[in-house]
Amino acid sequence: MYDDLSQRHSAFRFHGSWLEFARIAFPNLLLTIVTLGIYRFWATTREREYxxxxxxxxxxxxxxTGKGMELFVGFIMAFLLIGLPLIVIQLISQGLIFRGEAILAAVMTLMMFLLLFYLTGVAYFRALRYRLSRTYWRGIRGGSDDPGFQYGVAYMWKSVVGWLPIFLAVPWSMISLWNDRWNAMSFGPHRFSATAEWKPLMKRYLLFYLVPFLVFIGAVVFGISMAASGGTPDTLGSTGMAVGAIFAVVAVLSFYLFLPLAALAYYSKYFRLAVGGLRLHNLEFDFRARAPDWILFFLANMAIVICTLGIGYIFMPYRNWKFFVDHMEAYGEINIDDLTQSETVVAKHGEGLLDAFDVGAI
Amino acid sequence: MSAFFDAWHYDGKSAVRRKVEVQIIGRQFFLLETERRHGPFAFSDVEYVTHKEDADVYGLKGADGWRLMLSGPVPTDLNAMLPAPRNYGGWVDRLGFGKAAVAFTLASAAAVAVVLLSPQWLAPLIPSSVDEKLGDALVGDFGGRFCSTPAGDAALKKLVASLDAHPDDLQVEVAKIDMINAVALPGGNVILFDGLVKQARSPDEVAGVLAHEIGHVREKHVMQALLRQMGLAVVLGGIDGNSGALVNNMLSMSYSRDSEAEADAHSMKALGGANISPIGTASFFDRLSELDGSASSSTSDNGIAGYMSSHPLSRSRKDAFEKSIVKGKNYKPALTPTEWTELKTMCTQDRKAKSGFGFDFN
Known part of the structure; x- marks a missing residue:
């Protein structure tokens, strides 16, 4: 049994409707409120099931096939293993400050920060592993046997190396960590291979990186041209003042407008490259959303949230998933007979760490 | 008994989709393919997984990825053997959505009420040894910042003895820190900052503030606040990040106001008992309200400051102290002029005491 994907329009298709989703999201919101937030683990599970x-x-x-209870247990674990020690360490270090041991307190705070930094990396890894291990297709699931502890170390040093040369190596660290993460994952008997390259990303990154400078240079050039034409705001009087004021507004606006746009353009390219470098046995993947798609997507999200006075926020998981699936593409072929069950271990707890650090995204 | 019904099946070992007939034999069933028979499987092992397209999807306990997908009208005899679909999650499905929402609301309200109200009667149950250990761990020798001279100590001791019936449970110290503040900490520790003593115009003012702090100790406010903070952190831990912290802060703020009022009442009573005029304390608050900001640096901090009594400045507190003046009563000063001078200059005289916090606090 072979399935040749080149014949199809797209391997991934989404059939959901936001009305159906609303019938899940609104009761979820209500139950989450009346349980002081505890229901949100079951809420997330129901949304993903849909x-x-x-x-x-x-x-x-x-x-x-994830369960709300798994996410809840993960959250409790994160709270007991990280939250409580953090509170205790904070109390101790404040006590140390009171006793005049400021250096010791600083060392403890630094250690705490390093531990959190490490665990954030581990959390990213384990969240991906959890999601793959709970995703079934034709009775087959994904997963990883790697607990992600080494990835935590890689996350630390690669992030730091990314920041060291005045943040210029961030694209390298992002792509490299994506590859590290996915190379440890598998689906069925097949291992993912992630070979995305970071160099094609640099142009977009520099665009984002240079926006503040470009705006500044624009301001200087404008100022000089004003001066050169002999019209300083002083001699122009009120007209000059008005022009100056308008210009200031434009400068601020362009900063707040161009910077997010440049960031989206960068992220669009990053995600395209990252997914494009992904391979599963004979399958290749592609993400077709380009910068304008991302920009429209985010503008629409903002409009929905603002126009509904925030209630629209509960539709964001739906919108994110739809955007993701609509632009995902796969090429190649799958041999159904070869696609046997994953041998990877199944962790009994969910994305507790990631949840605790509030970094859940696609 | 035997019945047949068409269904789709994945065996969980490979991704091959099998069209099968369900053959029911008592509490067990077989899945029949054209040339193969799968089973027998026990109905008691069947679990509800999810609903997709028009099919209900069932799994089998202990068989990873095993799936039975039933669509269309399911015969009643088969339906009776299958587990019920899961919608909101175990508890909610059993109770029904409306009842569950009401039950959760009541439970949440009860939990918050317990956390807010129980510290008042829980705090006295905490053994004083725990309280003292906590106080010792926190305060210690305060990094060598406590000032001590024989005459100054004697004056302080006299002041405490006049304000409290059991001065032996209290550790009152003056710390060489130039802030207009005073704190009550666990274990009966009361610390007057030298800045407060220096700027006071009479010993009566210091007596009022000291009696206020002793009030916090006697009313067990410190332990109450600590318990309440911990309880709220647990109960509101389910709500994500900012909104939880906001609710937490608002609730504990309202309680700290009550505590301040109680401590003020205790102070007025103690001053009356010691025959010290409250006019000094009133004028102290009056001056503080003009100095606004200088003494409130600890009110916005978290952690220790959360259970450290802070001193919000307010005109109404001054009025309350003014009203507590009994006309015609023969008040006497809290300390003799010599004692007052000794107390005021204690930190200047004691050259061994370290000053400040060891680093810039503000």
Whole structure:
């Protein structure tokens, strides 16, 4: 049994409707409020069940088999292992400050920061592993046998190296960490291979990086041309003042406008390269959203949230998933007979760490 | 008994989709393919997984990825053997959405009420040894910042003895820190900052503030606030980040106001008992309200400051102290002029005491 994907329009298709999603999201919101937030783990699970079950890969829907209880246990674990020690360390270090041991307190705070930094990396890794291990397609799931502890170390040093040359190596660290993460993952019997390159990303990154300078240079050039034409604001009087004021507004606006746009343009390229470098056995992946798609997507999200006075926020998981699936593409072929069950271990707890650090994203 | 029904099946070992007939035999069933028979499987091992397209999807306990997908009208005899679909999650499905929402609301309200109200009767139950150890761990020798001269100590001791019936439980010290503040900490520790003593115009003013802090100790406010903070952190831990912290702060703020009022009442009573005029304290608050900001640096901090009594400046407190003046009563000064001078200059005289916080606090 072979399935040749080149014949199809797209391997991934999304069949959900926001009305159906609303019937899940609104009760979720209510239950989350009346349980002081505890229900949100079950809420997330219900939303993913819906989104996955409405997503076709080739000829079969995806299945989300994660449980709310797993996410809850993960959260409790993160709270007991990290939250409580953090509170205690904070109390101790404040006590040390009171006793005049400021240096010791600083050392403890630094250690605490390093530990959190490390665990953030581990959390990213384990969240991906958890999601793959709970995603089934034709009765087959993904996963990883790597607990992610080494990835935590890589996350630390690669991030630092990325920042050291005045943040110029950030694209390298992002791509390199993406590859590290995905190279440890598998689906069924096949291992993912991630070989994305970072160099093609540099142009976009420099664009984002240079926006503040470009705005500044624009201001200087404008000023000089004003001066050269002999019209300083002083001699121009009130007209000059008005021009100056308008110009200041434009400068601030362009900063707040161009910077997010440049960031989205960068992220669009990053995600395209990252997904494009991904391979699973004979399957290759592609993410077709380009910068204008991302920009429209974010503008629409903002409009929805603002126009609904924030309630629209509950539709963001739906919008994110739809955007993701609509632009995902896969090429190649799958041998169904070869696609056997994953041998990877299944962790019993969910994305507790990631949840605790508030970094859940696609 | 035997019945047949068409269904789709994945065995969880490979991704091959199998069209099968379900053959029911008592509490077990077989899945029949054209040339193969899978089973027997026990109905008691069947779990509900999800709903996708028009099919309900069932799994099998202990068989990773095993799936039975039933669509269309399911015969009643088969339906009776299958587990019920899961919607919101175990508890909510069993109770029904409306009842569950009401039950959760009541439970949440009860939890918050317990956390807010229980510290008042829990705090006295905490053994004083725990309280003292906590105080010792926090305060210690305060990094050598306590000032001590024989005459100054004697004056302070006299002041404390006049304000409290059991002065032996209290450790009152003056710290060489140039801030207009005073704190009550666990274990009966009361610390007057030298800045407060220096700027006071009479010993009566210091007596009022000291009696206020002793009030916090006697009313067990410190332990109450500590318990309340911990309880709120746990109960509101489910709400993400900022909104939880906001609610937490608002609730504990309202309680700290009550505590301040209680401590003020204690102070007025103690001053009355010691025959010290409250006019000094009133004028102290009056001056502080003009100095606004200089003494409130600890009110916005978290951690220790959360259970450290802070001193919000307010005109109404001055009025309350003014009202507590009994006309015609023969008040006497809290200390003799010599004692007052000794107390005021204690930190200047004691050259061994270290000053400040060892680093810039503000």
């Amino acid at each position: 989104l996955w079950s409405k997503t076709d890969f080739i000829d079969e829907r995806l299945e989300w």
